[in-house]
Amino acid sequence: MTQVPKHARALIIGGGVVGASLAYHLTKLGWTDVVLLERKRLTSGTTWHAAGLIAQLRATANMTKLAKYSQELYGQLEEETGLATGFRRVGSITVALTDERHEELRRQAAMARAFGVEITEITPDEIIAKYPHLNPDGVVGGVYLPKDGQGDPGNIALALAKGARNRGAVVLEGVKATRAAKSGGRVTSVDYVTEAGDAGTITCDHVVNCAGMWGRDLGAMLGAPVPLHACEHFYIVSEPIPGLQSLPVLRVPDECAYYKEDAGKIMLGAFEPKSKPWAMKGIPEDFEFDQLPEDFDHFEPILEAAVNRMPMLEQAGIHTFFNGPESFTPDNAYYLGQAPQMQNVWVAAGFNSIGIQSAGGAGMALAQWMEDGQKPFDLGDVDIARAQPFQSNRRYLQERVSETLGLLYADHFPYRQKATARGVRRSPFHALLAEKGAVFGELAGWERANWFAAPGQARDYEYTWGRSNWFDNRAAEHKAIRENVGLYDMSSFGKLRVEGRDACAFLNHVCGAQVDVEPGRIVYTQFLNSRGGIEADVTVTRLSETAYLVVTPAATRVADQAWLQRHVGDHGVVITDVTAGEGVLAIMGPKARDLLMAVSPNDFSNEANPFGTAQDIELGLGMARVHRVSYVGELGWEIYASADMAAHVFETLAEAGEGMGLKYCGLHAMDSCRIEKAFRHFGHDITCEDHVLEAGLGFAVKTDKPAFIGRDAVLAKREAGLDRRMVQFLLHDPEPLLYHNEPILRDGQIVGHLTSGGYGHHLGAAVGLGYVPCKGESPAQLLASRYEIDVAGTRVQATASLKPLYDPTSERVRA
Template identity: 45%
Template structure:
């Protein structure tokens, strides 16, 4: 057995498709002294028994692009390495058998058009011509993606491994990693039974074992194993090598051709977890016992679609466990707990489709220190406190597995593992008719039912206006005309403290935070390319103390960004204080009057102007009051120790009745912010968008001489024409905008909506998206165009705007 080298630039743990793809791309990028360690043999985990379908369309443009990278790699890999891959671009069909499913497919077709992916809508007869074996008597329509395909998982992995070796990357099988050496907060090496390899970069591509490997470095990798079954038939007359892959979500099944027969599998609604107490030692090239009883409902559904299966010989029913995650997306990126430890795992049974692109993205992330483009939907930092409990992860993951082929309804909430994190007001809000949603484990009121009128606080999903539409309108109008209170205790909250706090945040923040204590600053934090990594509020409390507020779902990401970008040598700490403080947002033209009934403090505009923060007493509680708004009305965020939240809320309710006070939820916040043109990170803005492109240049200190992260990129960008600019679009109120609808300017596709919804005050459907043009985009270019939006494959006229639709009396917002 060959001796292990003593050191390496990077060690990749895991010899499945993702590990081999990452090593391949690292080698291509010049990291030829990379080593891959596999505990058994290449592909011996779950890669070897994967079904091998390669689809591309996802709800994110960048993840769709990443999957397209897989296709382009697989297209050339056999010629490059001389090894067969089994790759063929035979196209992919997706069926719709109900009116709702057909609406979903039509919206998916528009998403594909937005992202530049070729997708055609077919009649049942046209679909049958491509797939003659199927019964289409219940089919409403179908979608066809000609560049989808299929591959042989083991062959394509071996080809990637050979391609990596051709660059100098070395592979060592039968070499499990038993420990990871960490000294001074840095990775120093990996330990194996064959010796220790010194390194500073470890890449965890260990598949089902990734959670266990993560623990070796103190890193949380939220995934669990779930049984997944599919069968392989003998040859079937009429099955040809060019048969497209087929997904039949209404029957929960998928199909691909294999040696003249079919592979058929599905995603049953009652999945079975595996390895609850840990993966058995020596589980290599192994399968679980076939479970025909559990598979039989899937088989019955398949027989209705492909009658020939009734007479086909069955070679094998494969039961192979795979790793799944609690939100159905895979996991990429550098772990927030440990610098130099990267993860590529949890591929939810589409590892073959994702493997090529995921390996590319992960390798570029390692080499450049940042991802090649915004990968937030799969970023490991999207997880948080609930994801440390394996039982909670498993409960939620099984729900997501069971929903793999169900319709993805707009605004759909998951039900498992709830409630998990509750604010002190949970029971009171529930009694008041709250319909809760969940974000990072937090129960948050989405809207309030009128219990006295017999409304039920539950969502009824659909693609039209849903059952909560009128209730949200009540809350929206109350915010514009009277006063509302929002429980936003789930806000992520940080303290940045220390004698060098100002110096650190001055570098990290794009806006000027060198304001005196008592001032608020809305700011972005940028990457070196000028892209927006964080979008948050910074309140200066003292010379050495700042209080930062950001969105619920960004707690892990934003804290990690702050910590990793504090310049070396500065004496400053960033601490998560989310659980210590509740937040009540009191918003609306009557908010000053309401709060004045509960405090002796002067809340006049002269004494407490917009953009300031003060500690005041409210109903006996010490409150940090932030004069700021995300809804476009006069209001305050009240941040207070959690033990006071109930008292203050009860006092607000007791004193606000004659002022029209209502409790309100997050869906009203969304409609209100759309009217005001406030940006949402993760949709309207993110690492691929600069403040100049997003219309946020006013929040950047470019007129000062202060250096900050991303400044050089913005200085370069403002010297030339922008390539894209965020604009708003308003359409007929009957049109439902959800985001990802295609933007057409003068008949040409120029982008897609990043977010969409309805504005109750203006009575229009509203969306935001970037207008793109390689030759340059400015205000005049945007306003000179004539616009349409493609919604579920149909074009509708749209009015473009660059100023907020709701902007009647700005005096009311700031006075």
Template identity: 55%
Template sequence: MSVNLPSHAQVVIVGGGVIGCSIAYHLTKLGWKDVVLLERKTLTCGTTWHAAGLVPQLRATYNMSMLAKYSTGLYESLEAETGQATGFKRNGSLTVATSMERMEELKHGASMARYCDFEVQVIEPEQAKEHWPLLNIDDLTGAVYLPGDGQTNPIDTTQALAKGAKMGGATIIEHCKVTDVFKENGKVTGVATEHGNISADYVVNCAGMWAREFGKLAGVNVPLHAAEHFYVVTEPMSDLGRNMPILRDPDGFNYYKEDAGKMLVGTFEPNAKPWGMDGIPDNFSFDELPEDYEHLEPYLEAAMHRIPSMGDVGLQVFFNGPESFTPDDRYHLGEAPELKNFFVAAGFNSVGIQSAGGAGKMLASWIVNGHAPTDLWDVDIRRNGKFQGNKNYLFDRTKEGLGLLYANHFPFRQYETARNVRKSILHDRLAAHGACFGEAAGWERANWFAPEGVTPEYEYSFGRQNWFEYNAAEHKAVRETVGLFDQTSFSKYLLQGPDACKVLNQICANNIDKPVDKITYTQWLNERGGIEADLTVTRIAEDQFLIVSGVETQTRDMDWLKKNIPADARAYASDVTSAYAVITLMGPNSRALISELTDADMSHAAFPFGSSREIDLAYAKVRASRLTYVGELGWELYVPTEFAPAVFDKIMEHGPTHGLKLCGYHTLNSLRMEKGYRHWGHDITDYDTPVEAGLTFAVSFKKPDGFIGKEALLKQQAEGVKKRLVQFLFEDPEPLCYHEEPIWRDGELVGRTTAGMFGHTLGATLAMGYVENEDGVTADWINAGSYEIEVAQKRYKVTANLGTFYDPENKKIRC
């Protein structure tokens, strides 16, 4: 087939599914006409064509829900704009629960839906049957109904987006496989195809199941793996209404929709079948995978239990088609950290249709304007580590990932597959002391410690879980004696060179040009004043700085650092995460304990807060940094990895006389919540500024030469803010909250929580969250209000505080 390729395009999009067509459509809406979409076969031929076409709006977070809401509105209007029918209809959705725990989850979601301004109804089983007369409600505990949800025809919707893109000036070329990616000086320059080459300013990887392999051509990590996804279609059912809502029965792992008078039943089973381990065939197009009745049998039985009349009809279609899944069931969006101007939109975990409109709009804006148009950390491709592109890791995680879409999303739920990927050198010692490990960015981290005779395993619920009292004991130890945390998973970077100080002082909002062995708490800001990173910087030599940040931002932070080092600067960044274990000792007895193990003077006068120096501890040379994330006296001990076990053993040997207790990350969280310390990715993101987040104490406005984002902050200070991060204390000691709960002020909805945890010292749950007011948010406005936080449809009175509820004068940390 002869294909007429342009020699150049401003943007080349690789992949003609609903995602690629949406990005092309939205780029033209922003005025970019020189857009070329290349599809190896024909539009929709990979995964889009066999999607179920569900378009729900409510997702796990507010930001993702807003993207889905946009998709719904877009699909509703596309036919009028393009003349191409989409098959979209707002027939609503109904999700049923068969347990109180599942109903609790649905109520949490319903509360967030209200904040998203979605019409939502929490209803009884009998009311659910009114919406779905075929429903067996004998074992239901309740349901949630969202009238604004809908469904669409995936092929027609994609064709409508493609037509809209072409109407806007884009070119779509089918039967043109991309075979290579060109790059120069760290920037993408074009692609090679089987019909010739195209130079390009931007390339977008929308290759679906092929995105991981296509990413490899560019040197870009795109962790995803295909899995078999099943659905069946019944013979015609005379009693099946044509406008019935989408039905979800997550406890049965099934969803149901009317399809031309027949019933389509799809499954998200917990024992999924990864597919394409050795690569996806080049000729794969509109193909189906082999049937597997034995695998699907339990879920078909569950379907006939939920819809008994299904037992009276036969199955007309048994479909098995592959879809791609990511390690955390969140799709990949954004500019690849490995290659400038190479963007990714892939790995949509069976929510590609509902996500395509919003994701396409966001990525198009990102390309045109050079930054994400809203907080997209949930799906930012920079959250991934290199190891997550390992196909063995992906194969094992995919077995679990598909089924997790319909699992009960309990707080603190941990992945069970692809574990023990990254271990602290202290892991086995912690395990011997009863550690129950969680996983973050592949790291096995002790979340809590079980006492002798107790199995260190989670028992999940939305209430007080089985580790609650153990967390209380750890929390008390840190407040009253001393606790030990293994924080080896910190991301650690070294910036060195003659220009290191000058470069880093431009990137940091605070002044890091301090004497050697001084620590600076700071943020990295973008030009809009948004917080790109929250970290500490320690000057360890005149031309060397140790930068420490969170576990999940390792790739992201290094990307930001490297992008902001001028090409001619004599400054070089290295990731030294694996070089050091970090043993943290916190609590009023920490000084006495460390002093037994070193001849260094650990007194406040000799070793004040914010200081860092190398000391002899046991047989090792250790960098001790006097910091805190818990609001107590303490030190972070940076120990060369090979020395850490001996240092740990020596601390444990001397610890009992000081009341030492091993502590986990749940305790770190409960302690920091009492103190009101922020957590990047939850409480602060690139769309929150230090002014809004109450962090201007970590900004040095008067330092020479300024810093990135200074002008935006000064403007915001002058004009005032419309949102502000506030800490809340529940008056009732019983409820627990986690995040995304609505915040009410004087009976009006004004915000949502970013984090929540029970504070054992204060004896109640604490939360943080942003309150908003179009006319401005001041301290007087905040203090004048009466507040409630809504948890699972019930409102609880809370006390608001712009400061901190625990040790507001910081006496504990400066003693």
């Protein structure tokens, strides 16, 4: 019988490259009693047939940090373990066949410079010099990353597993987890069965879901949903090609193809636009080192384009036609971190065909997170807490992953919307907004009105890196908010009711601001971690002596509720998600008060309803609650109406607004207004690794109240001084567009990157926010420099400001 320990400090389930990496890194931190269970053989699910492409550059700075770490780790594993990983720095080339793709690559190159990744923009002639087998027809340019590499996926995983064993981990094959016992929000033990039929139980302090394409089913067993699904992934390997020399990895995303030279053969892989979900009725029990049936008809269009692009393939025979499953998630980002539903369940799964390049860094980051009890740095892009419970629905997953595989090589246009599995979550105003011309986008399953089409205008996104087909629509909506009155739907924002005898004390412990205020007061605040980093950015409204409403961004409601729940301790409170119970309309602009006075007899004056207060009101024939706050920098109110009265509230406002020029606005206009006002966006401008003082939010922290999470870190930073500051930038040239991650140059040197960017229609040019190092400098010294923003390789001069460039004293919101 396989000897399975009776107890594990960390029980890792899944023996692919990710599970092996986590075991390796936990033992490197000194953890003992690390046990890894693999149902069959190590690497037998997806790892063994992975392509082994190892790139450095990812979409954000921290994802790039993890990918670079993976490269460095794989380069030294052979020396440590004696197992060859096949890692070689062969470089990589990505080519563009369209002007839009070329713009994307130029923007990626600029981003790479900000992230410290070596990259060169290259011409078609330079591409041919590095890859002479390529047919250059239609190639307009490309980028070259000399330090990208490739490796042997199976051996990388086995080397990581050996390194873990060498430091005491127990790695067991042929042991399947079958059941989890749970108590008090924790998994206390896991039952297992061996291939020989022996059964047993192992108790655990922590359990980690590294089960790859089995991750959804294991997540259900552990009480922690992991929405992912397997798709078929195709590649071919040629017969040996005489004289073929070592070549860089080549990507031709406009033809959905990548090429890798290995041992004198060429591998051609594809990320086709519409993929094939696999195992809709479940993965076969005996699946191990298996491949799926060939589907030449599905792969043929890719192969035809590849033979034209790489003429030598026409003469080379096909040695292998491979089809194997890989797991994909609804948003094409993997899952990492502590499951929000459980106290001791962790996840590292759903790697969307980038498992090899990600595994080293992901294992390191998760191990450090488990060691410290908090994220080592911002991992919001991949945090499992972003997953919505409904996304585990099988039909939803099958429809969505048919798209997400192809999106890996699709143009990564700004504002790109998913096309599949839509319409799941709708606000009470959805149909009414559609009648007004709303064009919807999707976030966390919510259908949200992003912009409004004019009569006769197509209600579709036309994607581009330039001015979009809705640019002028947003400009008109922006203008209405700034000069008259606009209405937009905020129902998707999370609403958490915190109530009980200790509600005040509990929220004062979690929040940086003072929430012991009179009922009806609204407090803007952050949840801080012990380092003073920002875990959530919320408003807290005191409804009564014992009840509060916490309003969170739509995408972080699950994470924010989990943060609150994990810090309840002995406080007598109940936390309830009431998001779906109320529809919320924002009425914003200089005439917002006039509109409310036309539909309600209540008093909306500064004396009766000053900024930062809420009141219950009569509205039309019904009732509502209004919060006087603003995320756009104008006079305005958020109107909360119970779901049953929401349609009546909308119709009443619409009727009254006809004579005032009321404009229906989308969330794109809300974002362009907020960036003019330099309001921070959680997940972009402020994250768990951004200190609240350096983010410019010190006004929202009250250190004179009793101890709260992060208080010591705030006091320490005030004593030591700031290392960097959040700065707002306005381009001098009105033509270029900013999105985010563009490099910030100070006196000609790159010093950071934009955390968010957009167009300031009132200010007349693109606006961005970003952190600039300032250790030992006064604000005057910081602003005395010359600033530029690198937009796709062109340096554009910018004005820098520590105060909002629009209404710096906030007179308008308090009008």
